[in-house]
Amino acid sequence: MVRNPPSAALVERFASIVGAANALTEPAAIEPYTLEHRGRYGGRTGLVLRPGSVAEVSAILATASETMTAIVPQSGNTGLVGGQVPDDSGSEVVLALDRMRTIRAVDAAGFTLTAEAGVILADIHAAAEAVDRLFPLSLGSEGSCRVGGNVSTNAGGTAVLSYGSMRDLVLGLEVVLADGRVWNGLSGLRKDNTGYDLKQLFIGGEGTLGVVTAATLKLFPRPKGLAVALVGVPSPEAALALFGAARERARQDLTGYELMPRIALDFVFRHIPGTRDPLASLHPWYVLVEVSSGRNQEDADATLEGLLGEGYEAGHVLDAAIARSLAEGHALWRIRHAISEAQKPEGGSIKHDVSVPVADVPAFLAEATAAVLALIPDARPVPFGHLGDGNIHFNISQPVGGDREAFLARWAQVNETVHAIVGRYRGSIAAEHGIGRAKRDLLPGVEGDVAMAMMRGIKAALDPKGVLNPGRVL
Amino acid sequence: MPIKILVAVKRVVDTNVKVRVKPDGSGVDLANVKMSMNPFCEIAVEEALRLREAGKASEVVVVSIGPAQAAETIRTGLAMGADRGVHVKAEGRIEPLAVAKLLKAVIDREAPGLVILGKQAIDDDLNQTGQMLAALLDWPQGTFASKVALGDADVDVTREVDGGLETVRLGLPAVVTTDLRLNEPRYASLPNIMKAKKKPIEEIDAQTLGIDLAPRHTVLKTAEPAARKGGVTLGSPAELVGKLKETGVLA
Ligand SMILES: Cc1cc2nc3c(=O)[nH]c(=O)nc-3n(C[C@H](O)[C@H](O)[C@H](O)COP(=O)(O)OP(=O)(O)OC[C@H]3O[C@@H](n4cnc5c(N)ncnc54)[C@H](O)[C@@H]3O)c2cc1C
Secondary structure, eight states: OOOSOOOHHHHHHHHHHHOGGGEEOSHHHHHHHHOOTTSSSOOOOSOEEOOOSHHHHHHHHHHHHHHTOOEEEESSSOOSSSTTSOOTTSOOEEEEOTTOOOEEEEETTTTEEEEETTOBHHHHHHHHHHTTEEOOOBOTTTTTOBHHHHHHHTOOBTTHHHHOOHHHHEEEEEEEOTTSOEEEEOOOOSOOOSSOOTHHHHTTOTTSSOEEEEEEEEOEEOOSEEEEEEEEESOHHHHHHHHHHHHHHHGGGEEEEEEEEHHHHHHHHHHSTTOOOOSSSOOSEEEEEEEEESSOHHHHHHHHHHHHHHHHHHTSOSEEEEOSSHHHHHHHHHHHHTHHHHHGGGOOEEOOEEEOOGGGHHHHHHHHHHHHHHHSTTOEEEEEEEGGGTEEEEEEEOOTTOOHHHHHTTHHHHHHHHHHHHHHTTOBSBSSSOOTTTSGGGHHHHSOHHHHHHHHHHHHHHOTTOOBSTTSOO | OOEEEEEEOOEEEOTTSOOOBOTTSSSBOOTTOOEEEOHHHHHHHHHHHHHHHTTSEEEEEEEEEESTTHHHHHHHHHHHTOSEEEEEEOOSOOOHHHHHHHHHHHHHHHOOSEEEEESOOTTTOOOOHHHHHHHHHTOOEEEEEEEEEEOSSEEEEEEEETTEEEEEEEESSEEEEEOGGGOOOOOEEHHHHHHHTTSOEEEEEGGGGTOOOOOSOOOOOOOOOOOOOOOOOOSOHHHHHHHHHHTTSOO
8 A cells, every 4th residue: 555645637637536625635625524523533635525426436536556655535524533533644535425316315214314424414314204103223423424325334323223224224225345346236115135244344344445425214103292301219220120211101202311420411501501410319320211103193202201210119110300391302312412512521531442241331330430430430431322232332522621631541451340240141232323433443352263264255355445534454 | 369361372393494486486385294283482482471470460371374284283281280271263364364363262261360371483473463352342451571470450561672672561461472582392291291181172174253354465486595605624813814805895
């Protein structure tokens, strides 16, 4: 791989593919494409290409393969593991899909939608809603992240519990391979066993195996009723017990179940304007519960009230605020979605995106919290996340008044401690955000030799020259 | 002596629902859409509860006029903390004058010291019921309240008027209608929702009250607002000035 910035002649060659206006070379224009959300992986590049068609993507990759130029695919730039931003060498060219924003087809009768990689997730939601359908993928970043990134990270979010992650929501893909060949796998078929299921390689491929240019997605009937509550619970154990009861009662209609500690709510109410505590007294833990109904609002309300009432009698529920209106429902969800943002003003935060078997979440939380506090006694654990998926964002805010850099310097040590506990539960150290640059060095340690050899083989088969996202994942 | 407060609440299409006009233009399609308590009515209930919690009211009664489902809106008020409900059952479109007359009939029986209503309902935006009710009762009225201070024999209502605030003192009994900034309504808590299931709701058939409920207005047409044109992102202030000139906004 070439480790020098592309020559003026090569920049010119790339620019001629997309047109000068869509080949960014001015630092001010480039900057938004090199800075990521957490500010941890900012790098450099002299060239951002913004193709407007599959043919242009194909020409870019053919040229990149020929000239051994590293390409970093980027869609919405909300990824949390540094995969979508260039490294510090200045040699990597960013390929931004943000101009490819066409929704090619909406098939209400067949419950599918085909969109190009640059369509923003919220626009997919709106397009589905316009034909009375639902696209269920729900992320805090949905106003900025784009289909190409959602596919390439196998995005999860809050609705995985009922609808699955992106892997369950994609029916077909259109992908440009590293050498520029275009694979049209945009099938809307629900059943298709003709050979290997190739799309699965690119879902969660993190831009290392091909560039996704379009996807056919599954749509669902829109729920006719939605009931949301913020529930105060005494402990993660109680939250788990309530989860079991909730699933029994609501079955597939339990569409959200998020665990949060009190400190997370304190941060949100302190830093996020327009939020307030919906409950009259304080509780050590909270769950956000969402129940949908295919029948009507009364049905959703009755299911939610029924399961919370039962939990109240059993002592698993201390109190609950139940949304009366859509606005109140949004306000409750906002508390959950604002947690990462609210952590920022509290100083440095060491993050883990881990999963363990659902039933082990309480024991994992207790053990990991104790281990972190043994390392850094005043650290403030803020573990929250998708309890129903066993997926916890085990974030730790720095001690009050402590030194930010000194705290963040212990990132690797804290990671190692927490990941060791995850390992004992046979959990995952990259539950939904992926590997990217952040966890690349950890991968061989958690995946055995056989798995690593298969992954390297797949990479070699699809991107033999290694031009796509080098140094990410593998 | 603490007084009884009566609050009128209306079941309306949820403010966050994107309503669609029926193909024949006769109104909006309410099949399968989320219905909620009118937000100004929520503020009215909240204010009444706060007055009761401050020891200035002894009882809060919520009244709603409408079909069977209006009982759910009353139940919502009870779950917020109101003491009991009155459901005046009536089908079809009931206009503000008829609503005001029906409320007067309930008020004649209940004899509250204060009646609080929302300043308007977000479905028809008519902003008439409170005023008509005050006129029918011949009680003083304080509309668009952003603050309510209840005394023994009177109530001070701070009103949001053009260009500022005006405070009026009304002798009790009186009618108050709420504006957005009066308070922020509480959430319905689980224990209160459970308690609310046991609170009584009295049912009155509107037909038995001897009031003419027939609409006096005819809806001629309902139309969607014109769709907004998409925006464009411009590269520089100079380009913006150019565009503004092009469209004739700037000379
Ligand atoms: C506030 C916030 C909340 C979040 N919540 C969640 C959550 O709940 N669940 C969750 O799973 N994630 C979450 N994320 C992470 C992130 O939003 C998702 O991973 C999202 O799917 C990334 O989409 P994107 O378009 O921003 O991708 P990008 O950041 O642009 O890219 C992500 C990765 O995909 C690759 N890539 C991008 N586009 C393509 C393409 N067209 N072809 C090939 N490779 C490509 C990039 O190289 C990179 O490796 C959150 C992020 C933020 C900032």
